[in-house]
Amino acid sequence: MKCEIAQQNMMLAGYGELHDEEIDGLEEHLSGCEECRRELNSLRAMQEMLALNPMVEPSPNLLAQARMKLDEELDMIPAHGLLTRARSLFFGALANMQGAPALTTLLVGVGFLGGNLTYRYQAAHAPQPHGPVILMDPTNGMIANVTGIAATPNSEIVQVKYNRVVPETIEGSLDDPEIRNLLVKATTVGTTQDVRGDSVKLIANECAAGHRCNNGSENELDGKGMRNALLIALRSDKNAAVRMSALQGLAKYVGQDQHVRDAVLETLMRDQSSTVRSTAIGLLQPVEADSSVRQVLRTVSTQDESPFIRTASYQALQGVGDIQ
16 A cells, blocks of 8 residues: 555545554555654644634524525625625535535545645755855854744754854044043953053053042043942952052052952952062052051061061051051
């Protein structure tokens, strides 16, 4: 038995319309044909789906009204026109199918199998896609994330949606608000230590020159957060050279900003670099008469593990008069 005949017999057998003598031949064919077994499974799945949606019978009143409306419309059309014959044939076939639900289901199944075979033929003879294209141009940016994947059924075609991170470059003066804000961001999100170090150094130079180095509490967009960025770098950056740059940029504000003074005192007590700590002692000279500064210098001069730092702190205390 050929596959085409077997698939027709499967439809008839599914609705109990296949003769007994043909059932044995169909079963024998199915036992040796993997493709027809898949088709039978598809047919059974379709029947189960159709069974979940029982046919709803229209009310007698609705049928009567529909017939009356249909008769009125047909009376308005010429009796021997082409449109009349087409409508008669259509509604006649519809009435026959209403009276034979098994035949209707059979026609639907045949259309399903025919469409499935047509799709498989088109997919098998479709041109094969080329291999994946690797974009090596760095200007296109690196892939940030993949947002979706859709596979085409019964083929090797896959659609992948993704986003790229496209690098951009901006050039401008240090007085430009956008340049200054990017420098502030680079102190924490710079991709390399060199980038973070360069951004801290540029900000420190601006602050040392007194160029709108705000502490983040003011509303000027071009200076917002520059002094705060130096405070963060001084406290948390792992590179001693970067911490030294931040310290030098904050020197101008030790006497007028309590937050800067506290950060310098913290650096004196906890920084791991003796060079950075000794620089912090020098920055505290203008405010050595402050009680908190004197207290820290006394503690460091007597308890610090480094003899150099103890000596530097002691000498700083000797040059201070009475507490102001």
